[in-house]
Amino acid sequence: EIHLAGHAEQADDEGDLLLIDSHDGPVADAVWKLFDVVIGRCGPLPTLIEWDSAIPDWPVLKAEAAAAQSILDADSHHVFGKVDAAG
Known part of the structure; x- marks a missing residue:
C-alpha cells in the first residue's frame, strides 16, 4: 500500500533542506514522478x-x-495489456 502526502520544508542548523512528512499539503511534483x-x-x-x-x-x-488514479490506470494498461474481447 502506498500513502501519498504533502510535506513541509525547513532548514537544519547548517542551512540544509529538510523535508518534514507533515501530511498538510498537496503531493509534490517530485513525489508524483x-x-x-x-x-x-x-x-x-x-x-x-x-x-x-x-x-x-x-x-x-x-x-x-x-x-x-490516472497513474495507476495508465500503468494497468501497460502491465495487463489490452483485453481482446475475442479471447
Whole structure:
C-alpha cells in the first residue's frame, strides 16, 4: 500500500533542506514522478492520498486522488495489456 502526502520544508542548523512528512499539503511534483516510477516497476498498488491537517476543500482532494488514479490506470494498461474481447 502506498500513502501519498504533502510535506513541509525547513532548514537544519547548517542551512540544509529538510523535508518534514507533515501530511498538510498537496503531493509534490517530485513525489508524483517517483510514484510513477514505482508503479511502472511494481504495477498498480493500493494507494491513498493522506492529508491530515489544513484539509482543503473537496475539489482539491478529489484532484489529488484523480492524479493518483490516472497513474495507476495508465500503468494497468501497460502491465495487463489490452483485453481482446475475442479471447
